[in-house]
Amino acid sequence: MESSTLFDKVWSSHVVHERDDGMVLLYIDRHLVHEVTSPQAFEGLRLAGRVPWRKDSILATVDHNVPTTDRSAGIEDPVSRLQVDTLDKNCRDYSLTQFPMLDIRQGIVHVIGPEQGVSLPGMTIVCGDSHTSTHGALGALAFGIGTSEVEHVLATQCLLMKKSKNMLIHVEGRLPHGVTSKDIILAVIGRLGTSGATGFTVEYAGAAVRSLSVEARMTMCNMSIEAGARAGMIAVDDTTMEYIANRPYAPEGPLWDGAVAHWRTLHSDDDARFDAEVRLDVSLLKPQVTWGTSPEMVVDIDGVVPDDTNPDYRRALEYMDLQPGTPIEDIYIDKVFIGSCTNSRIEDLRAAANLVQDHTLAENIKLAMVVPGSGLVKQQAEQEGLDKIFKSAGFEWREPGCSMCLGMNSDQLEPGERCASTSNRNFEGRQGKGGRTHLVSPVMAVAAALHGHFIDVRKCVL
Amino acid sequence: MKSFTRIETTLLPLDRTNVDTDAIIPQQYLKSVKRTGFGVYLFDNWRYRDPGVLGQDPRQRRIDPDFVLNQTTYKAAKILLARANFGCGSSREHAVWSILDYGFEVVISSSFADIFCSNSYKNGLLPVTLEEAAVDYLFKQVAQDPAFTCTVDLETQIVLDANDKEFSFEINEFHKYCLLNGYDEIDLTLQHADKIKLYEAELKQSCPWLFR
Numbered sequence: 001m002e003s004s005t006l007f008d009k010v011w012s013s014h015v016v017h018e019r020d021d022g023m024v025l026l027y028i029d030r031h032l033v034h035e036v037t038s039p040q041a042f043e044g045l046r047l048a049g050r051v052p053w054r055k056d057s058i059l060a061t062v063d064h065n066v067p068t069t070d071r072s073a074g075i076e077d078p079v080s081r082l083q084v085d086t087l088d089k090n091c092r093d094y095s096l097t098q099f100p101m102l103d104i105r106q107g108i109v110h111v112i113g114p115e116q117g118v119s120l121p122g123m124t125i126v127c128g129d130s131h132t133s134t135h136g137a138l139g140a141l142a143f144g145i146g147t148s149e150v151e152h153v154l155a156t157q158c159l160l161m162k163k164s165k166n167m168l169i170h171v172e173g174r175l176p177h178g179v180t181s182k183d184i185i186l187a188v189i190g191r192l193g194t195s196g197a198t199g200f201t202v203e204y205a206g207a208a209v210r211s212l213s214v215e216a217r218m219t220m221c222n223m224s225i226e227a228g229a230r231a232g233m234i235a236v237d238d239t240t241m242e243y244i245a246n247r248p249y250a251p252e253g254p255l256w257d258g259a260v261a262h263w264r265t266l267h268s269d270d271d272a273r274f275d276a277e278v279r280l281d282v283s284l285l286k287p288q289v290t291w292g293t294s295p296e297m298v299v300d301i302d303g304v305v306p307d308d309t310n311p312d313y314r315r316a317l318e319y320m321d322l323q324p325g326t327p328i329e330d331i332y333i334d335k336v337f338i339g340s341c342t343n344s345r346i347e348d349l350r351a352a353a354n355l356v357q358d359h360t361l362a363e364n365i366k367l368a369m370v371v372p373g374s375g376l377v378k379q380q381a382e383q384e385g386l387d388k389i390f391k392s393a394g395f396e397w398r399e400p401g402c403s404m405c406l407g408m409n410s411d412q413l414e415p416g417e418r419c420a421s422t423s424n425r426n427f428e429g430r431q432g433k434g435g436r437t438h439l440v441s442p443v444m445a446v447a448a449a450l451h452g453h454f455i456d457v458r459k460c461v462l
Numbered sequence: 463m464k465s466f467t468r469i470e471t472t473l474l475p476l477d478r479t480n481v482d483t484d485a486i487i488p489q490q491y492l493k494s495v496k497r498t499g500f501g502v503y504l505f506d507n508w509r510y511r512d513p514g515v516l517g518q519d520p521r522q523r524r525i526d527p528d529f530v531l532n533q534t535t536y537k538a539a540k541i542l543l544a545r546a547n548f549g550c551g552s553s554r555e556h557a558v559w560s561i562l563d564y565g566f567e568v569v570i571s572s573s574f575a576d577i578f579c580s581n582s583y584k585n586g587l588l589p590v591t592l593e594e595a596a597v598d599y600l601f602k603q604v605a606q607d608p609a610f611t612c613t614v615d616l617e618t619q620i621v622l623d624a625n626d627k628e629f630s631f632e633i634n635e636f637h638k639y640c641l642l643n644g645y646d647e648i649d650l651t652l653q654h655a656d657k658i659k660l661y662e663a664e665l666k667q668s669c670p671w672l673f674r
């Protein structure tokens with residue numbers, strides 16, 4: 001048999017039909033749904049007199065609009081409330097599984113899929129959300145789709161697609177202490193640029209990736225889209241199996257054994273060919289900080305704001321109110337956001353809390369918030385006492401959701417405010433009109449919160 | 463779906479690279495449960511000086527007169543001309559809905575983000591990818607003469623400008639066929655319903671853990 005990549009294997013096993021023009025009808029195993037990109041899809045389905053093709057493939061939750069403060073009184077903003085109610089109603093009407101706002105299992109859709117064992121290796125997974133690439137950390141082919149495609153999958157369980165090209169990103173070396181998978185992916189994006197992987201499905205491989213936990217792998221796959229790739233994948237190994245075992249929706253008993261036998265095949269063959277290959281050694285990698293309005297505008301923590309006459313750079317500098325040559329460590333911040341589908345899982349919170357321990361926020365920090373990725377992450381953190389550590393240092397401990405990652409609820413930056421954020425996008429206005437976002441890892445966000453400005457986390461006691 | 467065949471129109475020059483979907487339509491408007499009415503919020507953060515909310519009367523807002531969308535010169539343009547990596551960022555189809563709702567039918571750039579492209583095809587918006595040099599040339603023409611027009615013809619896959627200069631563009635046959643005819647992809651897919659059912663039955667046998 002011809003040797004194939006991980007992507008080839010998952011793709012070819014899901015082809016239902018291939019047209020003469022090369023378009024493929026691809027079967028979708030798992031469809032995750034949230035309130036923002038689904039209402040128009042359900043409306044379209046209803047207008048056409050159709051029903052969901054396979055209800056048990058769907059899991060829905062609310063994450064973008066939900067408040068992260070007390071929820072017992074419901075959602076105050078009537079527009080947000082309508083959107084959340086609309087999802088509730090659609091799920092009721094079509095008897096779909098949903099984790100509504102007050103369910104302990106509610107959370108950011110990309111956190112709860114893996115957490116529940118709903119996202120599994122070898123699956124095709126879609127969601128009307130570009131960070132669906134996150135689930136590729138489990139050896140799945142997972143990618144974001146638009147609302148018309150959401151409707152298409154609801155109606156047919158398939159998507160019409162053309163196979164993308166395949167890129168290998170080989171990450172070698174031992175990751176230094178204090179440097180995380182967030183720093184790896186930021187460095188990758190810095191190198192490739194935000195459209196460097198457009199048209200590709202990326203596979204992350206190499207010793208550095210193998211040594212990462214599944215949660216840390218998710219952080220990398222999550223930001224594949226920031227390099228332009230619709231999907232990022234990582235081969236299945238023992239770490240993957242251990243992560244999945246005993247999760248609520250994971251297979252059990254004989255089903256588990258069958259699944260594991262299949263999952264063991266989910267890796268690229270040794271001599272498999274990729275359309276592009278990138279190599280990166282992380283043994284000397286430093287913590288990364290973005291300085292501009294695109295994730296590719298990133299530098300080492302001991303670097304300076306770069307000088308460039310490119311008009312995009314000029315515009316970004318102006319928006320960010322920064323001068324070329326300014327050391328990154330001299331940039332003071334107003335707010336700190338620890339959360340989002342990139343970095344809101346239990347390991348992220350543990351690493352952050354570990355650094356917070358017995359310290360307090362710097363005087364100039366107006367607000368530092370920790371927003372767990374799901375109700376279960378929050379519960380676990382509270383059982384470990386992490387909430388107390390954060391709160392006694394002056395952080396706010398919130399309810400799970402997307403929160404200030406995109407500020408669809410009231411968690412937003414004011415114009416001109418500068419934020420150290422563990423999220424994935426630093427676009428103009430992303431966290432609120434006029435807000436200035438610097439993307440960093442959770443430990444770097446904590447270090448900045450405690451010092452009031454960016455600082456190499458390795459200078460703090462780890 | 464709306465079909466697309468050919469238009470002749472002026473161009474609106476948006477001289478920026480990496481125009482992301484947050485810039486095309488900011489987060490607060492994604493709360494709508496409708497597909498229409500997004501045109502007034504297109505490029506909201508650049509177009510208005512004050513922050514807006516869904517449903518607000520745009521006449522009550524402070525516009526930024528310097529932003530190209532607010533310049534009457536380009537009011538009639540149905541082609542949006544932009545730089546590389548247009549539509550990067552999120553999967554929000556609202557980006558395409560707002561561009562169409564504003565009145566554009568074509569976006570010309572040297573490259574597009576994947577999801578933006580597939581969303582465009584599904585709504586009858588035509589993304590045209592040209593060489594960077596061609597995009598540069600078009601920017602220069604529009605700068606010299608805002609009344610400069612182009613014809614975009616999908617059937618022949620050609621952009622023909624007022625100086626009779628021609629640029630051809632690539633498009634996948636399937637997308638072309640759907641756009642020209644305004645076909646609904648779901649209908650096309652459901653013609654294969656039996657195949658899907660067959661595939662599903664086999665999958666249930668080989669990977670039963672996927673069905674729970």
Ligand code: SF4
Binds near residue numbers: 131340341401
């Ligand atoms: S946390 Fe941010 S990036 Fe992730 S799904 Fe929510 S809004 Fe999107």
